[in-house]
Amino acid sequence: MSQFGTLDALYERLEEVTPVRIKGLLETYRDDAFRSRELVRLKDDVFESLDFGEFAMHFDNPFLPIYDDLVHYEMNAVLRTLKAKALFEESQDNAGQTRHSREGGNPALDSKMDPRVKHEDDGKECLAVDGCSVLLDTDEALMRIIQTIPHDAIVAFDTETTGLDPTKDHLVGFSFSVDGKSGYYVPMMHSYLGVGDQVSAASAQKAIHSIFERRVIGHNIKFDLHFVTRFLGVERLAIHADTMVLAWLTDSARSLSMDNLAQSLLHHEMIHFKDTVKKGENFASVAIEDACKYAGEDAYITYRLYEVLREQLLLKGGDEALNEAINVEFPFTLTLLGMEREGIAVDTAVLETFKKEVAHEIATLTEQIHSSCGSVFNLNCPKQLVVILFETLNLPHGKKTKTGYSTDEQVLEGLKNEHPMIPMLLQYREYHKLFSTYIEPLIALAQNDSDSRIYTSFVQTGTATGRLSSKNPNLQNIPVKTALGMRIREAFVAPAGKKLIGIDYSQIELRLLAHFSADTVLVNAFNEGHDIHMQTAIALFGEEEAAKKRNIAKTVNFGLLYGMGQKKLSDTLGITTKEAKEIIERYFETFPSVKGYFSGIVEQAKEMGFVETLLHRRRYFDFGSATPMLKAAYERESVNTVFQGSASDLIKLSMNKIDAMIRTENLRAKMLLQIHDELIFEVDEDVAEVYAHRFVEVMESILELRVPLKTSMHIGNHWGELK
DNA sequence: TGTGATAGCTCG
DNA sequence: GTACGAGCTATCACAC
Numbered sequence: 001m002s003q004f005g006t007l008d009a010l011y012e013r014l015e016e017v018t019p020v021r022i023k024g025l026l027e028t029y030r031d032d033a034f035r036s037r038e039l040v041r042l043k044d045d046v047f048e049s050l051d052f053g054e055f056a057m058h059f060d061n062p063f064l065p066i067y068d069d070l071v072h073y074e075m076n077a078v079l080r081t082l083k084a085k086a087l088f089e090e091s092q093d094n095a096g097q098t099r100h101s102r103e104g105g106n107p108a109l110d111s112k113m114d115p116r117v118k119h120e121d122d123g124k125e126c127l128a129v130d131g132c133s134v135l136l137d138t139d140e141a142l143m144r145i146i147q148t149i150p151h152d153a154i155v156a157f158d159t160e161t162t163g164l165d166p167t168k169d170h171l172v173g174f175s176f177s178v179d180g181k182s183g184y185y186v187p188m189m190h191s192y193l194g195v196g197d198q199v200s201a202a203s204a205q206k207a208i209h210s211i212f213e214r215r216v217i218g219h220n221i222k223f224d225l226h227f228v229t230r231f232l233g234v235e236r237l238a239i240h241a242d243t244m245v246l247a248w249l250t251d252s253a254r255s256l257s258m259d260n261l262a263q264s265l266l267h268h269e270m271i272h273f274k275d276t277v278k279k280g281e282n283f284a285s286v287a288i289e290d291a292c293k294y295a296g297e298d299a300y301i302t303y304r305l306y307e308v309l310r311e312q313l314l315l316k317g318g319d320e321a322l323n324e325a326i327n328v329e330f331p332f333t334l335t336l337l338g339m340e341r342e343g344i345a346v347d348t349a350v351l352e353t354f355k356k357e358v359a360h361e362i363a364t365l366t367e368q369i370h371s372s373c374g375s376v377f378n379l380n381c382p383k384q385l386v387v388i389l390f391e392t393l394n395l396p397h398g399k400k401t402k403t404g405y406s407t408d409e410q411v412l413e414g415l416k417n418e419h420p421m422i423p424m425l426l427q428y429r430e431y432h433k434l435f436s437t438y439i440e441p442l443i444a445l446a447q448n449d450s451d452s453r454i455y456t457s458f459v460q461t462g463t464a465t466g467r468l469s470s471k472n473p474n475l476q477n478i479p480v481k482t483a484l485g486m487r488i489r490e491a492f493v494a495p496a497g498k499k500l501i502g503i504d505y506s507q508i509e510l511r512l513l514a515h516f517s518a519d520t521v522l523v524n525a526f527n528e529g530h531d532i533h534m535q536t537a538i539a540l541f542g543e544e545e546a547a548k549k550r551n552i553a554k555t556v557n558f559g560l561l562y563g564m565g566q567k568k569l570s571d572t573l574g575i576t577t578k579e580a581k582e583i584i585e586r587y588f589e590t591f592p593s594v595k596g597y598f599s600g601i602v603e604q605a606k607e608m609g610f611v612e613t614l615l616h617r618r619r620y621f622d623f624g625s626a627t628p629m630l631k632a633a634y635e636r637e638s639v640n641t642v643f644q645g646s647a648s649d650l651i652k653l654s655m656n657k658i659d660a661m662i663r664t665e666n667l668r669a670k671m672l673l674q675i676h677d678e679l680i681f682e683v684d685e686d687v688a689e690v691y692a693h694r695f696v697e698v699m700e701s702i703l704e705l706r707v708p709l710k711t712s713m714h715i716g717n718h719w720g721e722l723k
Numbered sequence: 724t725g726t727g728a729t730a731g732c733t734c735g
Numbered sequence: 736g737t738a739c740g741a742g743c744t745a746t747c748a749c750a751c
Contacts, residue, residue: 005738151737352725379747380744380745380746381745381746382729382730382731382745383746383747384746394737401729401730401731402728402729402730403729403730406730406731407730407731408730408731409730409732428732430732431743432744433731433733434733436743436744436745437732437733437742437743437744438733441743441744459741460727462740462741463741463742465739465741466741467735467740467741468741469740469741469742470741470742471742471743472740472742473742473743474733474734474735474741474742474743475740475741476735476741477731477732477733477735477741477743478733478734480733480734480735481733481734482741485733504735504736509733509735558738558739560738561738562738562739562740563737563738563739564737564739565737565738567736567737567738567740568737569738572738601732601736613751629736629737632736632737633737637739637740639739640738640739640740641739641740643739644739644740647735647741675734676734676735676740678735
């Protein structure tokens with residue numbers, strides 16, 4: 001901790017503020033849990049009462065992003081000192097009591113926790129199914145163990161934090177395992193009264209650096225990397241594997257939680273988080289000894305899951321599957337980490353203005369709807385709406401839901417002319433959706449951040465097909481289809497001096513259909529750069545009808561990839577099921593190789609129990625035990641997965657390549673978002689054009705298919721301009 | 724007070 | 736009784 005030369009100043013200042021309150025707490029409250037809660041609160045108070053801006057100047061620290069973590073860390077060290085002091089004073093008064101046995105420096109405890117003793121003298125415990133956890137709570141013990149790790153070792157690594165949000169939570173400790181038999185836990189920032197020894201920030205940093213020079217594996221390691229990269233002040237750390245990604249690759253339908261995987265693969269019952277951390281508290285208040293058991297287990301179980309899952313992936317999918325994991329998915333985790341750390345800038349003024357308008361519209365519409373139907377009810381409640389529409393007003397009802405009549409948009413559209421409240425209700429729905437799902441949450445999130453940026457979390461293992469999902473907040477479903485919705489996109493901006501670039505793959509799934517099926521009409525249409533929907537229309541309806549029926553062809557093309565049925569197609573197009581049936585039949589007559597290719601997919605799915613994407617990622621189906629209805633669903637899913645999954649393979653490759661390009665060439669560019677077939681970048685204004693074309697080049701040449709990969713690219717000051 | 728199910732809507 | 740993937744908000748019933 002010598003790098004913080006002026007810590008003494010902090011100690012002095014803190015001593016002025018805190019001892020009285022700490023002593024007060026000790027005297028007043030005997031209950032441990034209560035006291036530790038109060039202590040955390042006290043820490044926050046002190047934190048606020050000091051001028052840390054000024055203090056930060058004295059931290060000899062080149063990494064501003066980690067400043068916050070370190071301050072927390074040092075605060076904790078200070079509190080420990082103060083607490084020890086207070087306890088010492090108390091013990092002078094109550095000599096003979098045993099309650100301080102947890103205090104640091106207890107020789108009996110030290111020797112019990114010494115891992116070398118444990119290994120040599122207690123091998124039985126380590127070899128047992130349950131493994132064992134070892135505490136490393138001093139700098140010396142930590143560094144001693146770290147030095148023993150071979151340079152080519154695989155190290156399972158896990159962090160414990162105050163919460164799940166990397167933008168506001170902090171490291172509490174970390175654990176690692178080098179053999180799958182024992183796990184070491186290193187406490188850093190536990191914070192409760194009577195807390196024992198913990199390691200210094202400097203040693204923790206040194207140890208983690210050292211660990212990441214080995215081959216690190218983790219379970220959902222992107223989460224840990226958020227905290228660790230910030231703590232170390234580095235951009236990127238290498239990883240060897242992620243057991244969650246491995247588990248997902250072996251079967252995307254299985255549960256990916258460590259608890260469940262340990263249960264199913266190792267027949268091991270994990271210590272549950274809920275039993276470790278009391279409700280309303282966080283990991284910092286967990287007793288270090290309990291934390292050690294929990295965190296150590298996470299580490300050695302991760303190690304063992306890695307061994308089992310790696311083998312399982314190899315057995316199921318062979319070298320191809322394992323190579324895809326190593327060459328695509330694991331690097332992709334780091335690509336995503338980089339994107340998540342960047343966030344995207346939001347102009348809250350734009351949202352605030354919009355919010356006022358929308359709030360006003362909602363109020364007006366609510367009023368008007370209530371008076372037009374003669375009763376006051378909750379507009380957000382479908383159940384109440386059913387009573388109003390189909391009982392009070394006696395409007396004709398349409399389709400049903402599980403519990404009653406549906407009031408969704410489609411039904412309401414059908415009733416538009418039946419009652420004046422219907423159009424108003426549709427408008428209300430749109431406004432309310434924008435307000436509650438987008439405007440309010442986005443403003444709140446942007447206000448959390450000093451740069452008004454918001455940070456999503458991409459889930460690499462979120463889908464059955466290989467696509468990403470995005471959550472907290474979901475930035476993959478920001479409105480685009482209506483003028484009103486577009487105004488949300490206008491709030492996603494490029495900061496001063498920068499531009500946003502949007503590049504999306506054009507009709508990537510249809511191109512993949514052409515590639516896989518090798519259908520001459522499709523392949524030629526793409527190779528000659530024709531409008532694919534128009535070409536489909538010509539093929540289906542003839543030259544004369546084509547222009548008129550392009551939209552039908554477009555719907556059919558999309559429906560195709562979803563395994564459409566006549567019923568849904570007729571609903572979507574507003575035609576009879578008979579007409580829909582004819583169109584589908586004509587399509588398959590016109591494109592016979594497509595039909596053959598589709599049946600080939602389904603056949604393979606039934607025979608082998610899985611389908612494969614372009615990069616040999618698999619999705620498994622159990623046709624054997626399925627009902628006829630489920631079988632039909634599986635058929636559609638297997639067909640769709642090939643296209644959706646292969647498209648996501650392609651964009652993953654592009655993202656990895658662009659990420660590497662940005663890093664190795666130090667480009668003044670950040671990749672911010674992926675929306676399935678589209679990438680959003682933030683780049684310096686003066687190089688926007690040049691970079692944009694380079695990114696386009698990567699995306700279009702990422703793989704050589706039977707048809708060209710095309711993109712469309714836009715540059716703008718906000719997301720709304722990228723379409 | 725918290726959780727799971729349901730309905731509805733947003734996106735590709 | 737069938738169009739494929741997702742996540743979020745709101746309501747409501749039910750449990751603690």
